[in-house]
Amino acid sequence: MRKCRSLLREMRQQPAALEIRIAILGGSTTNEVADFLELLLLEQGIRPAFHHSEYNKYFEESVLDPSALTKFRPDLVIIYTSSVNIQSFPPLEASEADLEAHVAAEHTRFAAIWNSLQSAAGCLVIQNNFELPDDRLLGNLDCVHPGGRARFINQLNEEFAREASSRPRLLINDLNSIAARVGLANFHDARRWFRYKLICSPQSTLEIAKSLAAIITSTYGRSRKCLVLDLDNTLWGGVIGDDGPDRIRIGKETPEAEAYTAFQQYCLRLRERGILLAACSKNSEAIARQGFEHPDSILKLGHFSCFKVNWEPKHENVKAIAAELNIGLDSLVFVDDNPAERAIVAAQLPMVAVPEVGSEVADFARILEQGRYFEPVSVSAEDLERASQYESNARRALEQAQFSSYGEYLDSLNMSAEIAPFRAVYMERIAQLINKTNQFNLTTRRYTLAEVEKIAADPDYVTLYGRLSDKFGDNGLISVVIGRGEGRTLHLDVWLMSCRVLKRDMELAMLDSLVAACHQKNITEIYGYYIPTQKNELVREHYQNLGFELLEDDARGGSVWKLKLSGGYSVRNTHIQVKELVHG
Amino acid sequence: MVEILEQLQPIFRDVLDNPDVRITRESSAASVPGWDSLAHINLVSAIEHEFRIRFALGELEDLKNVGEMIDLMERKLVKK
Numbered sequence: 086m087r088k089c090r091s092l093l094r095e096m097r098q099q100p101a102a103l104e105i106r107i108a109i110l111g112g113s114t115t116n117e118v119a120d121f122l123e124l125l126l127l128e129q130g131i132r133p134a135f136h137h138s139e140y141n142k143y144f145e146e147s148v149l150d151p152s153a154l155t156k157f158r159p160d161l162v163i164i165y166t167s168s169v170n171i172q173s174f175p176p177l178e179a180s181e182a183d184l185e186a187h188v189a190a191e192h193t194r195f196a197a198i199w200n201s202l203q204s205a206a207g208c209l210v211i212q213n214n215f216e217l218p219d220d221r222l223l224g225n226l227d228c229v230h231p232g233g234r235a236r237f238i239n240q241l242n243e244e245f246a247r248e249a250s251s252r253p254r255l256l257i258n259d260l261n262s263i264a265a266r267v268g269l270a271n272f273h274d275a276r277r278w279f280r281y282k283l284i285c286s287p288q289s290t291l292e293i294a295k296s297l298a299a300i301i302t303s304t305y306g307r308s309r310k311c312l313v314l315d316l317d318n319t320l321w322g323g324v325i326g327d328d329g330p331d332r333i334r335i336g337k338e339t340p341e342a343e344a345y346t347a348f349q350q351y352c353l354r355l356r357e358r359g360i361l362l363a364a365c366s367k368n369s370e371a372i373a374r375q376g377f378e379h380p381d382s383i384l385k386l387g388h389f390s391c392f393k394v395n396w397e398p399k400h401e402n403v404k405a406i407a408a409e410l411n412i413g414l415d416s417l418v419f420v421d422d423n424p425a426e427r428a429i430v431a432a433q434l435p436m437v438a439v440p441e442v443g444s445e446v447a448d449f450a451r452i453l454e455q456g457r458y459f460e461p462v463s464v465s466a467e468d469l470e471r472a473s474q475y476e477s478n479a480r481r482a483l484e485q486a487q488f489s490s491y492g493e494y495l496d497s498l499n500m501s502a503e504i505a506p507f508r509a510v511y512m513e514r515i516a517q518l519i520n521k522t523n524q525f526n527l528t529t530r531r532y533t534l535a536e537v538e539k540i541a542a543d544p545d546y547v548t549l550y551g552r553l554s555d556k557f558g559d560n561g562l563i564s565v566v567i568g569r570g571e572g573r574t575l576h577l578d579v580w581l582m583s584c585r586v587l588k589r590d591m592e593l594a595m596l597d598s599l600v601a602a603c604h605q606k607n608i609t610e611i612y613g614y615y616i617p618t619q620k621n622e623l624v625r626e627h628y629q630n631l632g633f634e635l636l637e638d639d640a641r642g643g644s645v646w647k648l649k650l651s652g653g654y655s656v657r658n659t660h661i662q663v664k665e666l667v668h669g
Numbered sequence: 670m671v672e673i674l675e676q677l678q679p680i681f682r683d684v685l686d687n688p689d690v691r692i693t694r695e696s697s698a699a700s701v702p703g704w705d706s707l708a709h710i711n712l713v714s715a716i717e718h719e720f721r722i723r724f725a726l727g728e729l730e731d732l733k734n735v736g737e738m739i740d741l742m743e744r745k746l747v748k749k
Contacts, residue, residue, distance in 0.1 A: 086714070086715070086718070087680060087683045087684050087711060087714075087715035087718075087719075088683045089711070090683075090684065090685070090686035090711075091683065091686040094686060116707050117710070276723070276724075276725075276726055277710075277714075279726055280726065280729075281710050283710070287714050287718075
């Protein structure tokens with residue numbers, strides 16, 4: 086921790102994939118948390134630039150005079166407040182009505198901040214909620230009596246949660262839970278408060294910074310997507326190849342079996358919220374499969390989106406899992422009770438997260454939680470459906486084998502698409518896709534929700550989203566195109582697609598709709614741009630495949646392409662039925 | 670007493686991020702480059718952490734230089 090400055094100096098020299106501007110409006114001293122946050126973000130390839138409010142001027146600088154903030158043009162604002170910033174706690178003799186009034190007063194003050202930030206900065210706001218106070222004058226009654234401070238804080242946090250749940254651009258940093266996890270006695274540090282106006286100990290500041298970093302990396306689409314699991318002594322006790330499928334330890338019979346069951350339940354809950362599961366084990370596949378037929382196994386074979394069980398080195402299998410699921414290695418978290426396997430995966434594949442889970446299954450879930458690998462900023466219906474979509478992909482792969490031509494296969498999918506300009510109901514999903522798509526992404530430009538909304542309303546822009554369904558299910562909104570019009574020319578700032586619909590001709594359907602939109606606006610030339618990153622090699626030839634003409638390519642692999650519409654355009658897509666949307 | 674001074678050297682080098690810094694008993698915030706108020710917080714946190722001591726409120730405010738801080742630390746370490 087004391088090497089913070091030198092670490093920062095070193096890491097600031099590394100190239101960063103993304104630069105973001107963060108304003109911290111603090112109710113206490115904010116430099117310490119900013120230093121830690123910067124370190125954690127730099128580790129993730131995000132370079133922050135900070136603006137700090139004057140000490141304890143979070144209200145003034147957001148509501149009364151937001152000019153400094155507006156000038157800074159933040160991508161996100163952190164309201165770094167805590168229980169020391171409560172203006173008025175209810176008095177001890179408070180009635181229920183008094184309590185309500187005090188909660189409402191505090192709530193209104195913060196709502197004014199959020200409203201003002203919305204119009205002044207229009208960006209994402211991360212708001213600390215409140216930790217419980219150190220003292221508990223009323224003892225256990227403190228969380229019951231309307232004059233109890235614990236009751237007040239709990240109720241106010243509840244109001245904040247309600248607000249965040251209805252405001253898509255307000256995210257809560259759960260200070261209350263951070264303080265509880267650290268322990269209130271370890272969290273508060275009265276001397277640092279009186280001396281420096283820091284609310285907590287350095288270790289606790291680091292925990293807060295970790296939480297903020299998890300929210301921010303998730304906002305920019307960098308949280309992990311897949312949990313890769315070893316089998317023997319990770320998902321069940323014992324070695325299935327030696328002990329036999331009937332003798333593995335899972336179920337409720339012994340404490341150890343119960344712990345494996347609990348960990349399987351944890352994995353299943355992750356899967357239900359959209360995290361993919363993959364098996365990676367040195368075993369004979371036929372025998373390993375029988376482990377999931379065990380009547381007490383919570384996880385079944387069908388829960389795994391990928392099953393790599395063989396005698397190959399683990400890191401080879403982990404690579405194969407990423408390739409098969411079409412996700413980056415940096416989307417994977419690897420869990421194995423064997424330290425040697427963890428070491429080889431960590432060494433060979435540094436992008437993969439390999440938490441030191443130890444060999445005690447009872448600790449696995451807690452250690453995974455501490456890593457905050459799967460932090461979501463919102464849980465969308467799309468997330469919940471994703472896990473089953475990947476499964477449908479596997480079924481599609483099976484069907485593919487039986488057709489004489491690829492076109493015949495595509496026709497058999499009965500695909501239908503909805504392609505239209507951005508609509509309010511989809512803005513959140515569109516912003517989410519823009520910020521997390523890495524592979525099929527021509528320019529990897531990131532936009533906040535507010536920017537997307539602005540673009541959608543700007544008549545100079547042509548925007549399109551695409552949804553694709555097929556006979557196996559609805560893939561949801563999976564493609565986004567943004568074109569910036571200049572006279573009779575359109576510049577494609579964004580073209581991206583989710584990799585789960587690769588090789589389905591969806592890009593042809595998108596081009597058809599784009600050209601139709603251009604015709605309406607009398608646009609005669611479309612310029613496409615390819616900006617290479619470590620992850621988007623996949624689309625290097627995208628514009629070439631669509632029949633664009635190469636104008637220039639630079640030394641770094643980037644290229645500019647042009648499509649002339651004046652010579653006529655013939656529709657490209659033949660396999661997807663595109664639904665006309667009724668406008669209005 | 671010399672011992673504590675030597676144990677403080679790497680802490681100052683790290684916190685101030687300056688490999689050349691060498692403090693003496695006479696050093697103070699005014700005489701050491703980079704020893705600003707933020708560095709001061711980090712110095713105190715690091716010293717408290719490394720030596721497993723805590724400075725009470727009021728103890729630090731009157732110190733004139735590193736020497737006086739070392740004397741204070743001596744007293745705390747003897748009591749432990």
